[in-house]
Amino acid sequence: MSKINTDAGMPIAITLDPGTYYRCSCGQSQNLPFCDGSHSAAEHMPIEFKITARQKVYLCSCGKTGKAPYCDGTCGVKM
Ligand code: FES
Numbered sequence: 477m478s479k480i481n482t483d484a485g486m487p488i489a490i491t492l493d494p495g496t497y498y499r500c501s502c503g504q505s506q507n508l509p510f511c512d513g514s515h516s517a518a519e520h521m522p523i524e525f526k527i528t529a530r531q532k533v534y535l536c537s538c539g540k541t542g543k544a545p546y547c548d549g550t551c552g553v554k555m
Contacts (some may be wrong), residue, residue, distance in 0.1 A: 478514060480508050487534035487547030487555070498522035499545035509545075 490510050495518035498511040502520035505512040523545045527533070534547040534555060541548045549555065 485538045485551050487551065488537050489532060489534050491530065491532045492527045494527050496524060498524055499535060499539055501539075501544075509537070529537050 497519070499522060500508055500515070501523055502509040504514040504516040506514065515521060525545050535545050536543075536547045536551070538547075538551045540550040542550065547553065547555070
């Protein structure tokens with residue numbers, strides 16, 4: 477996953493309803509952690525993910541995860 481917000485270093489815990497979501501990866505969105513279309517044609521495109529049942533998820537905010545858009549603990553946070 478590309479760099480999002482290295483100042484954060486913590487996953488974003490959020491409960492989502494079923495649907496398709498787009499995680500911002502450029503950091504320019506005014507609707508973080510979701511994409512609002514602010515990205516240019518740059519290298520950082522939004523990451524699409526689907527939720528099939530209402531659930532709490534942990535979205536990576538450090539940009540180091542290997543399981544984007546989800547935190548995989550690379551940041552050091554144990555879940
Ligand atoms: S916030 Fe990025 S791996 Fe946990």
